[in-house]
Amino acid sequence: MSTTYVRMEIFRTFRNTRFVFFAIAFPVLLFLLQATVFVNADAPDHAKVAAVLMVNMMAFGTISGAMSVGAKLAFERAAGWQRQLRLTPLSGPGYLTGKAISGMLVTLPPLLLVPLVAVVFQGVRIDAGGWLHIVLGIWLGAIPFVLLGLLLGQFGTADSMQPVNMVVTMGMGFLGGLWIPIESMPGWLHTVSQVMPSYWLIQIARPVVTSDLTTGFGTAAGVLAIFGLVFGAAMIRRYRKDSARV
Amino acid sequence: MEKTQSRAEVAAGAAVHLTGLRKQYGDVHAVDGVDLTIAPGEIVALLGPNGAGKSTTVDMILGLTTPDQGDVTVFGSSPAKAVAHGAIGAMLQGGSLLDDATVGEMVTMVASLHRKPTPVADALRRAGIEDFADRRPNKLSGGQKQRVRFAVALVSDPDLLVLDEPTAAMDVGTRREFWKSMYQYTASGRTVLFATHYLEEAEEFADRVILMRAGKIVADGSVAEVRALAGGRTIRAVVPGATEPVIAGLPAVTGHEFRDGRVVVSSSDSDVTLRALLTRCPDAHDIEITSIGLEGAFLTLTAEESETVR
Numbered sequence: 081m082s083t084t085y086v087r088m089e090i091f092r093t094f095r096n097t098r099f100v101f102f103a104i105a106f107p108v109l110l111f112l113l114q115a116t117v118f119v120n121a122d123a124p125d126h127a128k129v130a131a132v133l134m135v136n137m138m139a140f141g142t143i144s145g146a147m148s149v150g151a152k153l154a155f156e157r158a159a160g161w162q163r164q165l166r167l168t169p170l171s172g173p174g175y176l177t178g179k180a181i182s183g184m185l186v187t188l189p190p191l192l193l194v195p196l197v198a199v200v201f202q203g204v205r206i207d208a209g210g211w212l213h214i215v216l217g218i219w220l221g222a223i224p225f226v227l228l229g230l231l232l233g234q235f236g237t238a239d240s241m242q243p244v245n246m247v248v249t250m251g252m253g254f255l256g257g258l259w260i261p262i263e264s265m266p267g268w269l270h271t272v273s274q275v276m277p278s279y280w281l282i283q284i285a286r287p288v289v290t291s292d293l294t295t296g297f298g299t300a301a302g303v304l305a306i307f308g309l310v311f312g313a314a315m316i317r318r319y320r321k322d323s324a325r326v
Numbered sequence: 327m328e329k330t331q332s333r334a335e336v337a338a339g340a341a342v343h344l345t346g347l348r349k350q351y352g353d354v355h356a357v358d359g360v361d362l363t364i365a366p367g368e369i370v371a372l373l374g375p376n377g378a379g380k381s382t383t384v385d386m387i388l389g390l391t392t393p394d395q396g397d398v399t400v401f402g403s404s405p406a407k408a409v410a411h412g413a414i415g416a417m418l419q420g421g422s423l424l425d426d427a428t429v430g431e432m433v434t435m436v437a438s439l440h441r442k443p444t445p446v447a448d449a450l451r452r453a454g455i456e457d458f459a460d461r462r463p464n465k466l467s468g469g470q471k472q473r474v475r476f477a478v479a480l481v482s483d484p485d486l487l488v489l490d491e492p493t494a495a496m497d498v499g500t501r502r503e504f505w506k507s508m509y510q511y512t513a514s515g516r517t518v519l520f521a522t523h524y525l526e527e528a529e530e531f532a533d534r535v536i537l538m539r540a541g542k543i544v545a546d547g548s549v550a551e552v553r554a555l556a557g558g559r560t561i562r563a564v565v566p567g568a569t570e571p572v573i574a575g576l577p578a579v580t581g582h583e584f585r586d587g588r589v590v591v592s593s594s595d596s597d598v599t600l601r602a603l604l605t606r607c608p609d610a611h612d613i614e615i616t617s618i619g620l621e622g623a624f625l626t627l628t629a630e631e632s633e634t635v636r
Contacts, residue, residue, distance in 0.1 A: 084438035092426040160422035164478065167388060167418075168439040169410045 085170070089182035092152070098242075099148050099186070102249075107141035107190045108197055110259070115202045130202040131289035132261060134194055138218050139281045140258040141190020146225035147245055149183035153233030154241040157322075172323055176230060176315075183226040184219070191219055210288040217284040217297075224277055224308035231315040234322055252278035262293050277307045340399070341366045341486050341517040342387055347396035349382050356382040358541030360396070364519060364534075366485070369512060371528035372521040373624055374538035380521045381419065383538070384490055387519070388416055400486060408486070412440045415484030417475045417492050423463040430459035433477050440482040453477035454507055468495030473504065480511065487511075489520040493527065505531055525624060537624060559596040563603070563613040565589045576602045581625045588612075592625055 093099055114137075115130045123129075156162050165175060195215070198204040206214070229245075236244050253259040255269070256278030262270055270293075273279045283300035286293075342364040349357040357379040364370055374380050385391035386398055389405030400408035408414050424432060433450060437443035450456040453476045463471055472495055479487060493501045505527070512518055522528055528535050528549070535552045537545040545552045565573070568589050573582045578599045581592040593599035596615050603610055 082435075082438040084435050088427055088431050088435045091431070092424065095426050156424070159424070160418055160420045161424060163390060163418055164416075164422045164475075165436075165439075166390060167409055167414060167416050168436060168482070169412065169441065170439045 085178045086182050093186045103141050103144035104189045107137040108193050111137035111194050127203045131204045134198040135285045136258045138194045142187040142222045143225050145187035146183050146222040147229035149179045150229035150233030151241040154236040155238040158238045180226050187222050213288050214285040221281045221284045221304050224304055224311050227311035227315050231311055234318045252276050280304050343399045345397045348394050355541045366517050367515045369518045369532050370534045371532035372536050378538040379541040412482035413485045415479035415482050416488040417479045419490040425464040428460050429474050433481055436478050437481045443481050444483045449477045449481040469500035486517045560616050561591045563610045565607050565610045
């Protein structure tokens with residue numbers, strides 16, 4: 081694996097207008113919309129509610145960014161680029177690691193932009209330790225989503241990946257408490273939402289911004305670790321099968 | 327013992343050495359016992375109809391497919407090792423470029439994966455694409471794309487180039503250009519194995535021609551040798567009412583085909599075949615007799631029983 085490889089992956093991602101819209105612009109705009117429409121600007125707890133919405137949108141942007149690696153993988157598999165790379169010293173694990181690293185790095189813009197907007201326009205104030213917890217926590221929590229993207233990318237074709245990614249991301253968004261805050265969910269939906277890994281991603285950061293409906297950092301980290309192990313194992317298994325067949 | 331050693335020496339000295347290679351997909355014997363030695367510096371054309379096993383053979387040489395039986399060595403080591411050392415460069419079939427990266431970025435990236443790559447500018451110049459290094463593949467013609475893939479194949483500075491139908495998307499002029507740059511590249515003693523369906527390319531550019539049919543090598547030699555092996559001449563004629571058994575039943579026929587309303591017959595003795603044809607089908611007209619080209623040899627050797635030829 082080379083840094084040139086990872087760098088090219090990142091350039092390619094940012095050239096994709098779909099990515100720039102869904103993973104960067106969309107979470108920022110949706111945050112501003114929710115924070116202005118749902119919460120009265122003069123309400124005393126405005127900043128606190130905005131902080132909760134901020135965490136949701138950070139998580140959403142991060143998930144969109146992390147899962148974008150899947151579409152690339154599917155395309156490269158279909159186009160024969162993977163086969164071409166197998167004729168270089170780059171190993172299969174090296175190929176996937178490069179994709180995973182680039183997937184982690186392209187999540188940084190939404191992860192940093194949403195809080196910036198929250199601080200500048202919505203008066204969100206959190207201490208340095210809190211910021212570190214939120215940003216680093218959500219960033220590391222993106223690992224299972226990168227692995228899920230790499231897993232789905234090995235099943236999908238270049239054409240089917242867009243709708244598949246869309247459905248999965250929207251499912252996570254609606255059901256997992258990102259687009260509909262869990263505070264506003266009816267009881268049954270709150271129960272359902274706990275099946276989604278995205279629910280646990282926001283629970284990583286939630287204790288910093290609220291004490292309502294939190295599961296605790298340890299539980300959330302543990303659940304995400306299990307998701308990560310399952311997605312990772314399935315992804316490696318699938319890759320081995322796939323490259324033996326080609 | 328001595329024999330084994332000399333065999334090992336052959337394998338070590340050869341660019342490509344295949345012994346008893348077999349690969350089966352379900353009931354289909356894609357490659358059915360191929361033995362082949364390619365010496366360093368040889369330019370070898372691999373010909374055969376679709377399904378002859380060319381691509382499977384190529385994939386096993388590249389290490390993309392594992393043989394069921396038999397051995398592959400490339401410069402004395404396994405394909406995987408040869409690939410890791412950057413000894414193999416290949417243009418694979420099908421589109422394998424990224425539309426969201428520029429030509430320069432792609433070649434640079436592949437170069438960065440190799441240990442001792444050619445300078446990227448050199449690779450681009452050799453492939454004749456230095457002018458569109460900043461462009462993306464979706465803005466290029468089919469022939470230009472092929473040349474980008476050529477640059478990707480040669481940027482590792484390989485000793486063996488494997489090209490699977492390299493000129494498939496090119497017009498005649500571009501094909502000439504492509505082979506010209508290939509020739510310059512191979513003047514320095516590199517080994518080239520290319521699969522093609524343009525017989526004239528094999529005739530013009532290869533030192534050696536290998537014909538495959540049904541997973542086996544049916545002919546192997548210089549262009550002149552392969553042509554001689556098939557022998558004879560080709561008769562083309564419009565034959566109203568010609569049927570398969572009538573044509574196949576003519577004396578001295580080594581192969582036949584119905585093409586565009588005409589009958590194309592390869593014959594080891596065209597005088598005898600023609601006399602019989604005119605007796606049995608007096609309406610035959612527009613008769614042409616040509617000395618067999620590689621195309622005729624190809625037709626003869628791949629259409630008929632392979633055992634006699636081997």
